[in-house]
Amino acid sequence: MHTPLCGHASGEPQAYAQQALKVGLKEIGFSDHAPLVSHKDPTISMDYAQLPVYHQMIESVRAEFKDSLKVRVGIEADYIPGFEDKTKAIIDGYPYDYVYGSVHFIEKWGFDDPIQLKEWNIRDVNEVYRDYHKLLRQSALSGLFDILAHVDLVKKFDFHPTESMTEEINENARVFKNSGIVIEINTSGLRKPAKEIYPSLHDLKIYRTQGVPITFGSDAHKPHEVGCDFDKGRELALAAGYKEYVMFARRKIVHSVSL
Numbered sequence: 336m337h338t339p340l341c342g343h344a345s346g347e348p349q350a351y352a353q354q355a356l357k358v359g360l361k362e363i364g365f366s367d368h369a370p371l372v373s374h375k376d377p378t379i380s381m382d383y384a385q386l387p388v389y390h391q392m393i394e395s396v397r398a399e400f401k402d403s404l405k406v407r408v409g410i411e412a413d414y415i416p417g418f419e420d421k422t423k424a425i426i427d428g429y430p431y432d433y434v435y436g437s438v439h440f441i442e443k444w445g446f447d448d449p450i451q452l453k454e455w456n457i458r459d460v461n462e463v464y465r466d467y468h469k470l471l472r473q474s475a476l477s478g479l480f481d482i483l484a485h486v487d488l489v490k491k492f493d494f495h496p497t498e499s500m501t502e503e504i505n506e507n508a509r510v511f512k513n514s515g516i517v518i519e520i521n522t523s524g525l526r527k528p529a530k531e532i533y534p535s536l537h538d539l540k541i542y543r544t545q546g547v548p549i550t551f552g553s554d555a556h557k558p559h560e561v562g563c564d565f566d567k568g569r570e571l572a573l574a575a576g577y578k579e580y581v582m583f584a585r586r587k588i589v590h591s592v593s594l
């Protein structure tokens with residue numbers, strides 16, 4: 336879940352917590368976009384100076400809802416090759432319950448940014464997909480993250496490769512398993528042109544075969560999106576053969592829960 340600090344989410348964290356209670360969740364986690372390490376962009380991430388504000392915000396929600404809801408604090412950090420030290424410094428700066436690694440950039444291109452959508456028309460889609468998956472593997476191997484976010488975000492605008500990516504996913508699955516990283520069932524894809532949960536059933540079956548654990552996220556950028564479509568996420572996980580999902584605290588898996 337996000338907060339207004341990232342510049343493209345709305346609603347106070349308290350409203351997210353209220354919605355969580357309304358949809359029957361007992362535990363939630365905020366994981367707003369960490370300051371970008373490669374360049375500044377206040378429309379997609381918080382600034383370094385906002386990190387203390389972020390933690391104070393979550394702390395106050397936790398205090399306010401302490402009798403009804405467990406509130407975890409995480410962060411979503413972009414994986415940008417060559418900036419690992421700066422990323423690590425951000426992650427190590429506060430005690431997090433979980434850290435998401437995500438790939439939103441292929442070199443300087445924000446391929447999931449609506450403002451940069453035109454770039455898709457001049458790119459080789461097969462190559463974009465292969466570059467994306469390679470970056471996911473590098474993210475896992477960096478050792479910086481606990482969970483990889485939305486592991487087929489590249490499909491967001493509904494551009495699809497003409498060649499099979501199964502070998503890429505097989506390779507991802509091997510690397511994710513060996514790195515001990517968890518992947519996320521992210522229901523926000525249903526709200527995007529792809530109209531499909533991240534990752535697809537095809538990919539999720541491969542991750543399940545290799546034994547890559549899963550967790551759940553709605554990637555809420557507005558209060559009403561909290562826990563959105565978790566029933567569909569659960570169905571997808573079951574269809575892929577998963578029996579359980581994991582939950583984090585202090586950057587360790589603390590529960591495996593039956594689906």
Ligand code: ZN
Pocket residue numbers: 337341343368556
């Ligand atoms: Zn976002």
Ligand code: FE
Pocket residue numbers: 411437439484485
């Ligand atoms: Fe993301």
